[in-house]
Amino acid sequence: MYTKVILVKDTDLKREDKTREFYTRLLDYLREASLHEQIQVVRVADIGVYDQGLVVKVLPDKVTYINVQDTDVKKIVDAILSEGKVIEDLVFKPKAKQHRIVLRNCGKIDPESIDDYIASGGYLALKKVLGELGQLKLIDEIKLSGIRGRGGAGYPTWMKWNFAREMNSAEKFVICNADEGDPGAYMDRSVLEGDPHSVIEGLIIAAFAIGASKGYFYIRAEYPLAVERIEKAIKQAYDYGLLGSGILGSSFNLDIDIRLGAGAFVCGEETALISSIEGKRGTPHPRPPYPSVKGLWGKPTVINNVETLANIPVIIAKGGKWFAQIGTQTSKGTKVFAVTGKVKNSGLVEIAMGATLREIVMDICGGTLSGKPIKAVQTGGPSGGVIPEELLDTPVDYENLQKLGSIMGSGGMIVMDDDDCMVDIPKFYLGFCVEESCGKCAPCRIGGFQMLGYLKKISEGRGIPEDLGQLRRIAQAMQKASLCGLGQTASNPVLSTLKYFEDEYNEHILNKRCPAGKCSSLITYTIIEDKCKRCGICFNNCPVKAISGSKEEGYSIAQDKCIKCGQCFDVCKFKAINKK
Amino acid sequence: MNKLSPADLDKMSKAPSDKPKDWIKVGLSSCGIAAGADEVFNFFVEEVKKRNLQIEIKKCGCAGMCYAEPLVEVNVEGLPSVIYGSVNKDIATKILEKHVISKMLVNDYIFEVLI
Numbered sequence: 284m285y286t287k288v289i290l291v292k293d294t295d296l297k298r299e300d301k302t303r304e305f306y307t308r309l310l311d312y313l314r315e316a317s318l319h320e321q322i323q324v325v326r327v328a329d330i331g332v333y334d335q336g337l338v339v340k341v342l343p344d345k346v347t348y349i350n351v352q353d354t355d356v357k358k359i360v361d362a363i364l365s366e367g368k369v370i371e372d373l374v375f376k377p378k379a380k381q382h383r384i385v386l387r388n389c390g391k392i393d394p395e396s397i398d399d400y401i402a403s404g405g406y407l408a409l410k411k412v413l414g415e416l417g418q419l420k421l422i423d424e425i426k427l428s429g430i431r432g433r434g435g436a437g438y439p440t441w442m443k444w445n446f447a448r449e450m451n452s453a454e455k456f457v458i459c460n461a462d463e464g465d466p467g468a469y470m471d472r473s474v475l476e477g478d479p480h481s482v483i484e485g486l487i488i489a490a491f492a493i494g495a496s497k498g499y500f501y502i503r504a505e506y507p508l509a510v511e512r513i514e515k516a517i518k519q520a521y522d523y524g525l526l527g528s529g530i531l532g533s534s535f536n537l538d539i540d541i542r543l544g545a546g547a548f549v550c551g552e553e554t555a556l557i558s559s560i561e562g563k564r565g566t567p568h569p570r571p572p573y574p575s576v577k578g579l580w581g582k583p584t585v586i587n588n589v590e591t592l593a594n595i596p597v598i599i600a601k602g603g604k605w606f607a608q609i610g611t612q613t614s615k616g617t618k619v620f621a622v623t624g625k626v627k628n629s630g631l632v633e634i635a636m637g638a639t640l641r642e643i644v645m646d647i648c649g650g651t652l653s654g655k656p657i658k659a660v661q662t663g664g665p666s667g668g669v670i671p672e673e674l675l676d677t678p679v680d681y682e683n684l685q686k687l688g689s690i691m692g693s694g695g696m697i698v699m700d701d702d703d704c705m706v707d708i709p710k711f712y713l714g715f716c717v718e719e720s721c722g723k724c725a726p727c728r729i730g731g732f733q734m735l736g737y738l739k740k741i742s743e744g745r746g747i748p749e750d751l752g753q754l755r756r757i758a759q760a761m762q763k764a765s766l767c768g769l770g771q772t773a774s775n776p777v778l779s780t781l782k783y784f785e786d787e788y789n790e791h792i793l794n795k796r797c798p799a800g801k802c803s804s805l806i807t808y809t810i811i812e813d814k815c816k817r818c819g820i821c822f823n824n825c826p827v828k829a830i831s832g833s834k835e836e837g838y839s840i841a842q843d844k845c846i847k848c849g850q851c852f853d854v855c856k857f858k859a860i861n862k863k
Numbered sequence: 864m865n866k867l868s869p870a871d872l873d874k875m876s877k878a879p880s881d882k883p884k885d886w887i888k889v890g891l892s893s894c895g896i897a898a899g900a901d902e903v904f905n906f907f908v909e910e911v912k913k914r915n916l917q918i919e920i921k922k923c924g925c926a927g928m929c930y931a932e933p934l935v936e937v938n939v940e941g942l943p944s945v946i947y948g949s950v951n952k953d954i955a956t957k958i959l960e961k962h963v964i965s966k967m968l969v970n971d972y973i974f975e976v977l978i
Contacts, residue, residue, distance in 0.1 A: 284941055288942070325968040325969075328931070329973075331976045389925055390890055392923060395922065398875065401872065407872065407873075410873075469894075473892055476925065525867065531867060532869065627930070628928065629930045
């Protein structure tokens, strides 16, 4: 039986992979020292540390050594055998670490078993709330924790709850907003699918805080598995008497229903969401009155995001004071980001507020997939902005991201490298907002359409310098005059790219060139005669027969027929196709 | 099902589990299923029955490492609990034969994260 395990991985991407070589060396050493039956060496696919040379991790001690040299083998094995001794100058001290509060049970418990959730301490917070705290102390605890809404706007949760609590109304409602719509964001889905009971417990506590007897899950219909798991979890909670009348033997009653969103982005906005539940067209309404005063069916209503609710049971169990220690001055707790795009490890990352974007992208997610430098990071989806590489050392919190012209948003984070065009990106997001605009107010309906027209014009090489001024004017008008958050923030991607990447816009306008090689109207493909081996693979793959010639005479691309699909560029093994 | 009282809840959260100590967890959220976790889960269930192994096969949600789905966490007494990534039937067979039966970690498929 092995007593220790050594995991090995070469994390240096610039040279040939030395994992196997080092693995053999270590194995040989252990055999010579007759330790190979005591210590197992294992090559791993990922060791959680990036760009630190040869990395070795010792289990069960959980000690990681970085930049290990061949000569260190003896030292490391001696340290392992000495129990407790650590080689100080090789040990890895992580700058950034994930801190899992919301994702505490995701990947650990069976989401379809309420017993699993209870066995990991679930519903004890509800018990504490009903038995000890009562409404006022509960809201005090949430106030102490400093938690702010995780749906994007960052409004203090306790204030929402308190407004609704103070309202004198026979009927009140709580709603869980699970209409996650930002492209690239899926942390709510993962929480609903991986730990549905934590969200239900959060919702029951919110209902108790304001005195509501009816709650809704508003989930987008595109999340069938999440809906299925929440349905199952609600049924289990009813069976155990955690929903329904007389919850846990108290006098508190709550019924929860599910409503499916039909796929409109704007229905994630709270007033539009309310209209949708009421069976009306999902269009937003001017605020005030805020939903906590006059919401669903005209009654006080609290709407909280999935992630906010998933935090609540932990805050109650461990105390608001504990929660307030995590994070920055203004933003407490953690945030889950869905990191996607040109990143090595795409997935969910939960970090304490105040970690920097660079730590998230480089240290936790391992940098870009291509190994190319990062150009920018986009946060907040279509309502957010693009943050350039120079500013990646900014600590993440609500205020800092806003200062940079982006927003926290629901937690989408898209990593971009040199192949991403800063005119194309806002064009994509704006296109999304134009599609999703409900059309009720003119600034959003017309402004978005106009801006998209300018961006298309620029990306097709027909832009003039005055267009940038026009873009800015329309963007500001939309921010000021739109009815809801969708229109007010839809111009953020345009404004932030104009702020940080104006050069790239000018390159498109003045020199009719797309530096990233993305805008198809501005690139031409030609064959470099010197490099061409006349294999004919481009000729065979061109979908529009724009390439002519033969193996004897060589090939050429007819520019008038070329649709710029890039097929020839991708299939050429000799890099003989020039793209510019 | 009987309705729970606060005392029941306390008992359930503290009760020591009498389930076997060895288990395999397969991440079955949308991201895992899209990458083929369903198949891997069913494969484990069938193989464990066929080979008559004393190990429990469990479901769990997404652990966040979506780039390495399907993810399989294996906990066998005497070995550290580890997560295998990008698991298919071949790797699953290796996990059963090497990790579960021969009590040795399998080379090349482990994904370690710092949490």
